[in-house]
Amino acid sequence: MSEGAAAGLSGTPEVIDGDTIIVAGETVRLFGVDAPEPGQLCAIGTRTYDCGAVARTALLDLSAGTPVTCELVANAGNDDAGEGKPARCFAAGYDLSEGMTYTGWALAQRDITGHYVSFETGAQKAKRGLWKGKFLPPWVWRDGGRLPQEINAQ
Numbered sequence: 001m002s003e004g005a006a007a008g009l010s011g012t013p014e015v016i017d018g019d020t021i022i023v024a025g026e027t028v029r030l031f032g033v034d035a036p037e038p039g040q041l042c043a044i045g046t047r048t049y050d051c052g053a054v055a056r057t058a059l060l061d062l063s064a065g066t067p068v069t070c071e072l073v074a075n076a077g078n079d080d081a082g083e084g085k086p087a088r089c090f091a092a093g094y095d096l097s098e099g100m101t102y103t104g105w106a107l108a109q110r111d112i113t114g115h116y117v118s119f120e121t122g123a124q125k126a127k128r129g130l131w132k133g134k135f136l137p138p139w140v141w142r143d144g145g146r147l148p149q150e151i152n153a154q
Contacts, residue, residue, distance in 0.1 A: 010069040018055025027084035032113040033106040044133035058105040066091040104129020
């Protein structure tokens, strides 16, 4: 088990959103990444789309038909907002946080770990996922930030 990790969970995941799953009855948040929220709009050209729903679908794809194991991460934030306990989660040995940043559907949380930054950078350079268009980081959107297309549509 990695440094800072606690007891593990395993089972078939229930995907809640792009960075939250339920495994063995426990809600966990993928460690080190932040994905768009359900209902969050992103844009490609003049078209907007629910990038939170697409991020959820991406996580469903990465974990489909595969048991997931998660190691809860101690001292990596808490569950005050009801978002789940932070955990490193793996589907058949594949790091789901890595997969979400590699495909461009989650952003690395640089203030928590630098591990996923190179995967995010690769997605940005290759214009994968969110990087195909315009988006706000999920933490900015949660704080009330909106794309100009969202404001103009109201």
